[in-house]
Amino acid sequence: MKIVLDxxxxxxxxxxxxxxxxxxxxxxxxxxxxxxxxxxxxxxxxIKDKRMSFGCKIEIIDAANNVGMGDSPTKALQxxxxxxxxxxxxxxxxxxxxxxxxxxxxxxxxxxxxxxLGRLRGVNRPALGVIFPVGRHPxxxxxxxxxxxxxxxxxxxxxxxxxxxxxxRDNDKPVVGLLSIxxxxxxxxxxxxxxxxxxxxxxxxxxxxxxEGDDFFKDKVDVIVTDGFTGNxxxxxxxxxxxxxxxxxxxxxxxxxxxxxGVILSFPGFLGIPFFLVxxxxxxxxxxxxxxxGAPLLGVDGVVxxxxxxxxxxxxxxxxxxxxxxxxHNFIGELKGIFENRRTSETD
Amino acid sequence: MKIVLDxxxxxxxxxxxxxxxxxxxxxxxxxxxxxxxxxxxxxxxxIKDKRMSFGCKIEIIDAANNVGMGDSPTKALQxxxxxxxxxxxxxxxxxxxxxxxxxxxxxxxxxxxxxxLGRLRGVNRPALGVIFPVGRHPxxxxxxxxxxxxxxxxxxxxxxxxxxxxxxRDNDKPVVGLLSIxxxxxxxxxxxxxxxxxxxxxxxxxxxxxxEGDDFFKDKVDVIVTDGFTGNxxxxxxxxxxxxxxxxxxxxxxxxxxxxxGVILSFPGFLGIPFFLVxxxxxxxxxxxxxxxGAPLLGVDGVVxxxxxxxxxxxxxxxxxxxxxxxxHNFIGELKGIFENRRTSETD
Numbered sequence: 001m002k003i004v005l006d007x008x009x010x011x012x013x014x015x016x017x018x019x020x021x022x023x024x025x026x027x028x029x030x031x032x033x034x035x036x037x038x039x040x041x042x043x044x045x046x047i048k049d050k051r052m053s054f055g056c057k058i059e060i061i062d063a064a065n066n067v068g069m070g071d072s073p074t075k076a077l078q079x080x081x082x083x084x085x086x087x088x089x090x091x092x093x094x095x096x097x098x099x100x101x102x103x104x105x106x107x108x109x110x111x112x113x114x115x116x117l118g119r120l121r122g123v124n125r126p127a128l129g130v131i132f133p134v135g136r137h138p139x140x141x142x143x144x145x146x147x148x149x150x151x152x153x154x155x156x157x158x159x160x161x162x163x164x165x166x167x168x169r170d171n172d173k174p175v176v177g178l179l180s181i182x183x184x185x186x187x188x189x190x191x192x193x194x195x196x197x198x199x200x201x202x203x204x205x206x207x208x209x210x211x212e213g214d215d216f217f218k219d220k221v222d223v224i225v226t227d228g229f230t231g232n233x234x235x236x237x238x239x240x241x242x243x244x245x246x247x248x249x250x251x252x253x254x255x256x257x258x259x260x261x262g263v264i265l266s267f268p269g270f271l272g273i274p275f276f277l278v279x280x281x282x283x284x285x286x287x288x289x290x291x292x293x294g295a296p297l298l299g300v301d302g303v304v305x306x307x308x309x310x311x312x313x314x315x316x317x318x319x320x321x322x323x324x325x326x327x328x329h330n331f332i333g334e335l336k337g338i339f340e341n342r343r344t345s346e347t348d
Numbered sequence: 349m350k351i352v353l354d355x356x357x358x359x360x361x362x363x364x365x366x367x368x369x370x371x372x373x374x375x376x377x378x379x380x381x382x383x384x385x386x387x388x389x390x391x392x393x394x395i396k397d398k399r400m401s402f403g404c405k406i407e408i409i410d411a412a413n414n415v416g417m418g419d420s421p422t423k424a425l426q427x428x429x430x431x432x433x434x435x436x437x438x439x440x441x442x443x444x445x446x447x448x449x450x451x452x453x454x455x456x457x458x459x460x461x462x463x464x465l466g467r468l469r470g471v472n473r474p475a476l477g478v479i480f481p482v483g484r485h486p487x488x489x490x491x492x493x494x495x496x497x498x499x500x501x502x503x504x505x506x507x508x509x510x511x512x513x514x515x516x517r518d519n520d521k522p523v524v525g526l527l528s529i530x531x532x533x534x535x536x537x538x539x540x541x542x543x544x545x546x547x548x549x550x551x552x553x554x555x556x557x558x559x560e561g562d563d564f565f566k567d568k569v570d571v572i573v574t575d576g577f578t579g580n581x582x583x584x585x586x587x588x589x590x591x592x593x594x595x596x597x598x599x600x601x602x603x604x605x606x607x608x609x610g611v612i613l614s615f616p617g618f619l620g621i622p623f624f625l626v627x628x629x630x631x632x633x634x635x636x637x638x639x640x641x642g643a644p645l646l647g648v649d650g651v652v653x654x655x656x657x658x659x660x661x662x663x664x665x666x667x668x669x670x671x672x673x674x675x676x677h678n679f680i681g682e683l684k685g686i687f688e689n690r691r692t693s694e695t696d
Binding site for chain 2: 134144147148179180181187188189190192212213214215216217218226228229230232233234235236237238239240241243244245
């Protein structure tokens with residue numbers, strides 16, 4: 001198995017990615033390869049300087065470090081065919097690698113994936129999925145790849161998400177919900193009502209029906225189907241809210257040192273406070289996106305996972321291992337079978 | 349001035365509403381009237397039992413207490429013309445009252461408002477607005493009245509929200525943002541791109557442009573324009589997240605008593621802990637919807653405010669006072685002038 005890691009992607013870049021690859025390599029066999037795309041001299045120097053010893057083969061494909069996190073996808077497509085993203089996806093396209101992971105620019109990865117790998121037959125539009133670390137930790141898709149959508153797109157997202165979570169959760173019957181504004185189908189918007197019917201008639205999908213915004217936080221579904229417009233707004237809202245809570249909480253704990261000081265001055269109280277602080281820290285960590293790993297780009301003809309720009313080595317590790325798991329379970333082959341049997345409309 | 353309060357609405361109902369009316373009445377003059385619609389005998393008995401003495405006139409209009417929080421709007425329209433909601437809106441329709449407030453069933457109030465009051469000329473669809481108690485405390489509209497929308501609806505929502513916040517914030521230039529998925533207009537969905545252009549060409553609106561999900565938490569806008577599908581999902585997601593944080597936080601503070609016990613055993617620490625707990629309580633209160641008061645139903649020909657079913661007396665008070673403020677500023681008259689000048693399409 002060969003997994004490509006875009007070694008230059010992300011806010012910090014090389015050091016985080018190499019450390020993540022090192023951690024991931026311990027879960028690979030010696031026959032496997034992690035292919036690093038990026039500036040060869042920099043990669044080789046860092047591996048040497050840090051005396052990194054990997055648990056699998058490492059291959060370096062020289063590529064440019066020229067895609068910034070704010071770059072426009074259209075411009076990158078035209079001007080940056082030598083980038084670590086483009087070259088990494090070339091490897092998947094030509095079957096020299098089985099999967100691609102990058103914590104880089106999402107829009108650029110999406111654009112190159114569509115151009116180089118193309119869509120799976122039967123999938124009209126791709127979807128980007130994100131795990132929400134609450135409730136049953138559901139996968140929500142799409143979160144931005146397809147803001148203008150049709151009912152058929154939502155149905156295809158349900159199939160893609162269902163298959164993805166089957167593998168990721170080792171569960172043959174992941175529960176799928178359609179994000180709408182009322183339990184009864186009649187309450188949704190017209191395209192969502194139609195999507196409901198399409199998903200419901202597919203006996204392969206374990207469809208719970210409509211779910212609402214507060215159902216994210218309940219132990220209810222594994223897959224949340226939405227369109228790229230609603231999903232993107234919701235994702236950014238959630239990120240903003242988590243950030244706001246953290247900042248507000250820090251303001252709230254400002255008086256805490258006075259409390260702690262008093263406690264330290266008097267031994268008995270000292271026993272409780274650290275225990276309390278650990279609990280709070282755990283809570284804030286739970287809602288942090290650092291530990292999720294990659295967001296799958298679904299519907300393209302290849303395994304592509306995109307990490308958060310702020311990924312730490314652990315997140316890079318988990319992105320690479322998710323890619324590995326998808327390859328082991330023949331994810332793309334399974335999807336091809338599913339859409340072959342269900343092909344609805346090739347036009348869009 | 350005469351403000352109608354649906355005395356039977358809400359999860360608890362009469363007692364909360366009467367206490368809220370009592371609090372609100374202190375801000376009215378002796379010439380003003382709060383009209384209570386509901387079961388006359390019950391209302392009179394409670395006023396007498398609790399020895400309530402109001403700061404303005406009180407009038408009771410006998411009506412049935414027969415609309416539950418889960419009732420279907422269609423059914424209520426057909427079968428419950430004697431309800432406290434229907435009779436209250438009749439008073440506004442016939443100009444015997446200036447405004448209506450109810451913490452009752454949102455769907456039923458919406459349905460009766462549309463049937464009895466009708467839409468303002470030039471407004472194709474109504475919008476329900478909700479204040480988000482973060483950032484600049486923006487009004488988001490629509491949150492569920494119009495899940496199937498056109499660009500013109502979003503433009504009309506911008507006008508409605510702009511005028512509402514002008515009055516509520518005593519600010520001639522409230523800032524309006526369109527909730528989308530990127531700052532540039534080209535990133536939104538097609539109907540949102542068209543709505544952007546419509547709002548932008550209207551020189552009366554202080555339009556900032558597109559905003560994203562995390563901008564709720566920044567000091568950026570007073571009005572957030574969205575459609576009823578996205579807005580409803582977002583609202584319920586936010587409510588779910590606040591609830592989840594509260595529950596998680598309570599679990600986190602479970603070890604706190606051990607800490608406090610130690611502290612109490614040793615006087616110095618006792619000085620800090622209460623100060624800390626007050627801060628945390630303030631934080632959780634900040635994100636509580638109890639203190640917001642009414643959500644305006646905009647675009648109908650009359651002042652209608654809907655309170656949360658879980659409203660406490662303070663929330664009922666603030667709903668009534670918001671209604672009063674809108675009447676004082678001739679809200680409906682102003683809106684009629686605005687839409688008269690801008691009438692786009694009467695068809696929908």
